[in-house]
Amino acid sequence: MSQNHPYLGLQLPSNAPFELKPSHGKGWGAFATRKIERGAKILEEKPLFVIRKHHDEITEEDVRKTFQQSTPRGKQQFLSLRDNAARPFSSMNYAFAENSFALSDNPPKHGLFLIHSRFNHSCIPNCNVPSTNGEIIASFATRDIVAGEEITFCYNTDFECRTRGDRHQVLRFTCECKACLPGTLFQQLSDTRRTLIRGLQYLTLGRDLDGQRQGSESPIIIDSQLKKAAENLAIQVSARLVYNLLVMSLLDEEELMNDFMIGRMYPGILILSTLFKTEGNARLARLAMEQKTWLEKLCVAFRLWGRGDVVDYGIALQLRMIHGPS
Numbered sequence: 001m002s003q004n005h006p007y008l009g010l011q012l013p014s015n016a017p018f019e020l021k022p023s024h025g026k027g028w029g030a031f032a033t034r035k036i037e038r039g040a041k042i043l044e045e046k047p048l049f050v051i052r053k054h055h056d057e058i059t060e061e062d063v064r065k066t067f068q069q070s071t072p073r074g075k076q077q078f079l080s081l082r083d084n085a086a087r088p089f090s091s092m093n094y095a096f097a098e099n100s101f102a103l104s105d106n107p108p109k110h111g112l113f114l115i116h117s118r119f120n121h122s123c124i125p126n127c128n129v130p131s132t133n134g135e136i137i138a139s140f141a142t143r144d145i146v147a148g149e150e151i152t153f154c155y156n157t158d159f160e161c162r163t164r165g166d167r168h169q170v171l172r173f174t175c176e177c178k179a180c181l182p183g184t185l186f187q188q189l190s191d192t193r194r195t196l197i198r199g200l201q202y203l204t205l206g207r208d209l210d211g212q213r214q215g216s217e218s219p220i221i222i223d224s225q226l227k228k229a230a231e232n233l234a235i236q237v238s239a240r241l242v243y244n245l246l247v248m249s250l251l252d253e254e255e256l257m258n259d260f261m262i263g264r265m266y267p268g269i270l271i272l273s274t275l276f277k278t279e280g281n282a283r284l285a286r287l288a289m290e291q292k293t294w295l296e297k298l299c300v301a302f303r304l305w306g307r308g309d310v311v312d313y314g315i316a317l318q319l320r321m322i323h324g325p326s
């Protein structure tokens with residue numbers, strides 16, 4: 001059946017390091033045809049077409065109109081899309097939603113991408129969420145990928161803070177990656193690590209994933225005084241550094257540490273480590289950051305635990321200015 005599947009008509013770049021083929025239990029997917037080194041570009045792709053609206057405002061009529069304006073080849077490629085490689089999509093709007101990526105929020109812009117949309121999801125992926133540059137999107141290997149391995153990215157940006165059950169509710173399919181396989185030690189630890197990361201994020205940002213405060217019915221932080229201190233952005237700089245390094249160590253254990261994650265988190269941690277004004281604290285923070293691994297940095301930073309610094313009050317003031325009044 002896969003010999004005459006419409007996806008075989010999708011044109012890959014001549015140097016693409018992957019092929020499209022059936023992926024067990026996941027429709028079709030992209031599989032490496034040779035070793036792809038960490039950091040290497042996997043695919044750069046232009047959209048088949050673009051719709052300039054917020055995704056929840058895009059209608060069947062919008063997609064139909066844009067489709068009508070496409071070239072005959074574009075039309076044929078759009079019509080070759082299948083709902084998880086099986087049946088034709090029930091509507092053009094649904095086909096667009098399942099095969100598009102946001103290009104910008106302001107002004108809103110979504111592009112339909114034929115090839116990147118064939119990449120399946122993993123909660124421990126080996127590829128970044130395709131990054132945008134104008135209307136072009138690109139994906140890179142976040143670790144070495146061996147020939148034959150499936151190329152995956154994580155469909156949601158906050159999954160490092162969500163447990164398996166939580167993730168599956170959002171995904172609407174059952175992921176079977178290493179972090180999702182029930183009955184394994186890794187999976188149990190994964191849920192614990194991701195819950196801890198969510199709590200540590202609450203402690204440093206004073207807000208939950210959705211930007212909200214937790215009600216008492218969702219006790220990620222059960223110590224009410226600590227929760228209040230977090231919400232008032234009054235957590236000491238020493239504790240902030242420890243919480244941040246603990247997040248990095250947990251991400252490392254979870255196999256989610258990669259150049260994109262480092263790029264997102266490290267600059268803030270580095271700034272934090274230079275804020276200490278008390279000499280002994282400043283020395284310890286420097287020593288922590290000089291260590292090689294995240295765990296080693298964390299172990300040294302633990303020696304700062306509970307040590308107040310003259311900068312604590314100033315940081316709270318600055319953060320309140322950034323985050324607004326609590």
Ligand SMILES: C[S@@+](CC[C@H](N)C(=O)[O-])C[C@H]1O[C@@H](n2cnc3c(N)ncnc32)[C@H](O)[C@@H]1O
Pocket residue numbers: 025026027028029082083084085086098099117118119120121122173174175176177
């Ligand atoms: C954007 S498509 C990915 C390509 C799709 N497999 C295909 O054949 O066209 C997203 C759909 O693929 C399936 N999928 C993606 N990742 C999956 C996973 N880890 N486990 C099971 N199904 C998955 C789901 O049906 C999902 O709605």
